[in-house]
Amino acid sequence: MSDDADLEELKAQTQKGSRVSAQTKQDDGDLTDALVDALKAVENGDVHPNVSVRDAHTAALLHALENNPEAMHDTVDSLRDYLGGNADGEVDKSVLIRLLLRAGLRAGAPDTRESLADAIAERASNEI
Numbered sequence: 001m002s003d004d005a006d007l008e009e010l011k012a013q014t015q016k017g018s019r020v021s022a023q024t025k026q027d028d029g030d031l032t033d034a035l036v037d038a039l040k041a042v043e044n045g046d047v048h049p050n051v052s053v054r055d056a057h058t059a060a061l062l063h064a065l066e067n068n069p070e071a072m073h074d075t076v077d078s079l080r081d082y083l084g085g086n087a088d089g090e091v092d093k094s095v096l097i098r099l100l101l102r103a104g105l106r107a108g109a110p111d112t113r114e115s116l117a118d119a120i121a122e123r124a125s126n127e128i
Contacts, residue, residue, distance in 0.1 A: 031112065035119030062093055072096065079103050 041047040065072040069091075076091045079099035083106065089095070105113035 031115040032118045032122070035116055036122050039119060039123045062096070065096065066093055082106075 038047065042049050065075060073091050076096055076099060077087050079096070079102075080087050080089075082103055083099065085099075102113070105116070
């Protein structure tokens with residue numbers, strides 16, 4: 001391969017908007033579309049809005065926090081602060097689980113969190 005060909009290949013690999021990032025954006029759009037459909041299904045009653053998790057450590061954590069209201073409030077307040085939400089409001093196991101899930105998405109899967117936010121916004125704009 002000539003030096004010019006090597007240079008062109010290197011440019012193609014490092015340019016913004018490469019095929020990899022274009023595919024990622026397409027995948028994110030596909031997930032957003034799937035999330036919009038899932039939100040509709042939940043709203044229509046086709047998908048149950050409750051979720052369940054079988055995990056001994058999580059069950060122990062939730063049980064301990066439910067039996068220690070001060071620790072529950074502190075944990076919920078910390079999660080709300082982390083997520084930039086209102087520190088006031090209801091504090092119960094359901095709120096805690098929602099906040100834990102959202103914090104996990106924010107920290108570990110921000111693209112998925114962004115797709116969910118986009119889907120919620122799209123769904124809200126379609127309701128107007």
